[in-house]
Amino acid sequence: MPGCAVTGCLSYSRKTKGTDIIYHSFPKDVKVQKAWIMKCHRKDRFSVATSTVCSLHFTSDDYLRDLRAELLNLPPKKTLKPDAVPSVNIPGSVPNVSGNSGPDDTVCPNMADRLQARKTMKNAIEHLVSVSPKKRKIDQSTATDDCDTDSKQISELCKRIEELEYRNRRLTAMCANLRCSEKRLKLKVKACGEKIKYQQKCQKKQVQEKVTQILGKLFSKTQINCLLSGKKRAKWQRDDICKAVTLRAVSRKCFCL
Structure with a gap:
């Protein structure tokens, strides 16, 4: 900034x-x-x-x-x-x-006010030289009061700055902790996703093995793959073609079924 x-x-x-x-x-x-x-x-x-x-x-x-x-x-x-x-x-x-x-339409009003206050303070101190002791004490007390108010404002601002700095440090530490926890959660989500994918793959493999075991007595591997994948076209093997020709020779109705 x-x-x-x-x-x-x-x-x-x-x-x-x-x-x-x-x-x-x-x-x-x-x-x-x-x-x-x-x-x-x-x-x-x-x-x-x-x-x-x-x-x-x-x-x-x-x-x-x-x-x-x-x-x-x-x-x-x-x-x-x-x-x-x-x-x-x-x-x-x-x-x-x-x-x-x-x-x-003014430039740095606080700076101008401070400069003016310093000038008036200087003129007041110079004027005290030609003033009686009683009046001098009164003027000095007013000048010291102005200085005390300025010092009080400065001390309050310093305290406020310290409080804000402490709060800023706490917030930065909290942000760092949140970033670390976010990284850990991302790693956990990634591991869970990989685990789910592996389980789905194993489950799919088990289903294919069970279906092949049950339907293997009636259908060939190519036919079972077509049933599992849902594809209408397949690359038929020689055994599949021979069986189809044999069924067609025996009965047309049996071949269509």
Whole structure:
């Protein structure tokens, strides 16, 4: 599931399905690739080969013009310029609402809110220097309350993530056990099928032997095979032909019967 590699961006393919947002792979040019990595502001290690950046971080000038689509009134194909670099809604920059927009006409609202909260916190701390000690205590308490609420939300999210990971591990283990049991059942079904086929074959052979034993005194092997198989035509042996001619010579009525 591709997602955006920019810090704070919450775009991923399942969330943006059905919108105009697309995902661009990192360029192969080393200089442009380094510029992309710097714009992502990632502190952790990530694979450039498998990571992507969504179109919310590019302006319309970063894309090549699709003249064919414009002439035929078709939706344009979004192809980045070779030297295009993400410049919209980058951490530490001013959010751009007039550029490319998502389904709610805003880009990464959570990231923008966090940046704004940090700025207000910084301004409040700077303002505390010129404030009296009593007011300073009040302002510090409000700031600490905001930090406490943020830390509580983060801890709750961490607990939720741990619970989901534990549930995921349990479900994967259950799936593995079900696959093993499915394989065992398939082997049992196969063995039972082979056993049934063998029993049917033996039963058919016993029936043929019993019929041959009973009718062997009156009929030949070819006649018995015709009776068992239900075929009207057969390859008659010389003995069968001789017996038929003898019966025909004795009586026509006896031959027909």
